[in-house]
Amino acid sequence: MKLATLKRGGRDGTLVVVNRALSHCQPVPSIAATLQQALDNWPSLEAKLQAVYAAMNDGVLSAAEPFNPAACHSPLPRAYQWADGSAYVNHVELVRRARGAELPAEFWTDPLMYQGGSDAFVGPCDPIAARSEDWGIDLEAEIAVISGDIPMGAGPEQTLGAIRLLMLVNDVSLRNLIPAELAKGFGFVQSKPASAFSPVAITPDELGDDWQDGKVHRPLTVHINDKLFGQANAGQDMTFNFPQLLAHLAKTRELSAGSIIGSGTVSNKQGNLHGSSIANGGVGYCCLAEVRMYETIETGAPQTPYLKFGDTVTIAMYDHHGHSLFGAISQRVEPYSA
């Protein structure tokens, strides 16, 4: 099943069911007005939503309208929780190597995770708005899940069953603000502005065999200014799967329906700078920091700049037939205006 949220209808938008081809969508006010309402009552509403989805895929589109990703907000325009893991430890290891630090051994067994702001996400086609290019604006292409209710202390076998929906994320990072902020010891606040999510959230069954072991086994396609920048496989080199990330978060507290948990920047192990870029036949990157880290390790300094006003970032994922699974995140970097 595929779900989205149109911007009309207030702060939480309007829930729509989207057909598999992403051509049409349909509000379902008699079932749930918003995605959060659907998640709050998922066990009793899922079958009703699935019935609408099945009918739409069978061609019953009389109540449907054309689906326009640009009219979408993020599936949850605001959420009660957004926690982002760093499940691709390769990425974390590169960060450390670039600054000459060792990766602590426990990073391979104990997930790194931060609590993010979730009160004001932006839509998938909304600008990446910043007050200054000097903040070092970077994309981070990731996968995220939306969970149901999870009790404190739930293990991965239990949290797997609580995964309701999957999305793509652009977890924008302000690289030049990060070192000073992390040095204070309390994590990210100013260096993580509003994230954007894919137009469409999908149930895991939409992935067929590509949803396995709590991971999404498909390439994540990233373009910067219409140039292919990355296509790392999200199922590869993911040290902690989503059920493990959820269990980590639930160790000391209950999680409520609608919690969003991210994978961290997708990153595949690659040989070196010259073997890893798309131009050289590699899988490329899901953030600019990563190519800059290869550059730093191999040449002593980064060469690729961060994003500038006017740059665009596109993040998508395709099935085996080349059809878009989630719709595309497509954002332009712009100066903020209130």
Place this chain on the structure above:
Amino acid sequence: MKLATLKRGGRDGTLVVVNRALSHCQPVPSIAATLQQALDNWPSLEAKLQAVYAAMNDGVLSAAEPFNPAACHSPLPRAYQWADGSAYVNHVELVRRARGAELPAEFWTDPLMYQGGSDAFVGPCDPIAARSEDWGIDLEAEIAVISGDIPMGAGPEQTLGAIRLLMLVNDVSLRNLIPAELAKGFGFVQSKPASAFSPVAITPDELGDDWQDGKVHRPLTVHINDKLFGQANAGQDMTFNFPQLLAHLAKTRELSAGSIIGSGTVSNKQGNLHGSSIANGGVGYCCLAEVRMYETIETGAPQTPYLKFGDTVTIAMYDHHGHSLFGAISQRVEPYSA
């Protein structure tokens, strides 16, 4: 005006207006069903809520019912944002001194803040539930504000006007999980379980002259097991006021209505261990960690244990006539059961 949320009526509970004496409350379904709904539309709804409040204080209680804090959830049972500052830098300095570290000079000019989990707060009279006493369960008595919408880059003069409501908080901390978690560099996740807020949220005008310079100038009264443990003045030694904390958070992103921002553990500068406890005529403490830090600095090791199952924590604030302003947070530490 005083507002609260009864537990009945779904995940977000039922908004009630509470009279000044905290004796009666009244649902206001024709104005707003939940506190978040009121906050989403505050500019158009505030006057209507104030009219109900004024009538109740004038003795018009025909539609009212007795107010029972134990029937309350936290005013926002779940919120889109909870970010907690460390505005009482004295507390931060003590933490550092206890482990022999210097306080960086910029801590006096750049607020320390962490992004907390906000999907599942507990009610003011609900248990502090933990799976193990070995986690080092501690209270943290704080003040918090709920904000309206705030644009990116807003300064303190602008954020001051966006402060809608004030509450008390018990920001429970799991002290024995903190060192390893903070060493990972991404802030708190497992070491900060669900917070509880006071039964009642109040508009700043309820404090009269005690709301000044964006601070609450009243003692915060803390009992542990019915014994007075602290009465530090929340207006003293608060290095960053609430408008400054909000401006810090809004530097790189917009804040949405219903964002909760905490002060951090209230802490007054005191001479030493023997001069600072209630028994010795001091103002006492708002968390166990603080007395343990004095003990460590002066005797080489902490002596006061953290909370055990069965212990109770009570946090309240009183006006000049001894009347409770917010109702009391009153929680018992209990083993978690799903």
